[in-house]
Amino acid sequence: MWKWLHPYAKADRAYQLCNTLLPYFAVVTVVCMVVGWVWGLAYAPADYQQKDSYRIIFIHVPSAILSMGAYSSMAIAAVVALVWQLRNAELAVIAIAPVGACVTAIALITGAAWGKPMWGAWWVWDARLTSELILLFLYLGVLSLYHAFEDKKAAGRAASILAIVGVINLPIIHFSVEWWNTLHQGATITKFDTKAIDPSMFWPLMLNIVAFAAFVGTVTLIRLKNEILQREKHRPWVRQLLNRG
């Protein structure tokens, strides 16, 4: 059933696949981000209570969703790396980690900037904010664990195990606003209630989520290409590639 996947276990085929996918991701990123930001930040109507301050959701919500999305992808790559022991999957873990750390940081910083005028505080130790901060530390932990080992095989295994263990934080982040009393408001999009967010705000938000997803994909592909080249730098196909360029 999975036979068609087998060639991509080879580094050179995976590298080619990255090259093929990259332009699509890049185009979707640019188009959706330009349209989404202009639509959301300039044309969407102001909120009835928060006025223009609510517009931070067009950056905060996509980055928060992607911080969890990137982590899930990283954990899936980690399972593949541990169970099937594919080196490309290990490289994917390490390619995603810094990207995920960045979107998590964006989510935390934009949230703080919104919290100050709206809530009256930059930071509150409520369950949602704290668990998102732990997510940032998990990303940083995966990265530093990988770089702490001289032997890259052991490094990949250690980083993968931490990435998998950290998955437990994802449902905690998502449901924190339901399980406990938090200052952070509940989920809007997954409420599946058309009244929770007006369509004139919902569609630009969706577009921005797609844009952020494509952006994370683009940067990850670029990083994965570099990781593959670096790991395989003594192989003939890499030398050939470098000589050509």
Place this chain on the structure above:
Amino acid sequence: MNPRRKKRLLAVTAVVFGIGAVIGLVLYALQENINLFYTPSELIDGKGPNHEKPHIGQKLRIGGMVVPGSVIRDESSLEVSFKLIDTGPLVTIRYQGILPDLFREGQGIVAQGVLVEPDVIEAFEVLAKHDEEYMPAEVAEAVKGIKHEKPKYNLDSGN
């Protein structure tokens, strides 16, 4: 799947479920403490199965809705007092300082302060809690029948 991979997959699954169970139990045990705030009824009737009540002088957070019409401002200082409600009893909050943008009557807030009487809190921080609904002003008026304006207070200008 070959047996070695199967074994590794089982090991990974077991680790995730094991740690998931551990963290689940820890969170369950800490359940009451992770909540950011008391609600007014928890403050008056006690919290949890043992109905534990906070004692006078305890520092705590309380979250609830500002009762419409209960906001009283002092004319010559920043002192303000208002009542909070969730489902039943009322709790009075006294606060001195600038209230956040989203502070309105009928809006959820979280206050941090010291319990001075069983139902009075001297707050040193008031945070506004926002709900998960976003809509333009015209829609809000049509759907909810409310017109949201910053509350006006009848302050005598003095001359």
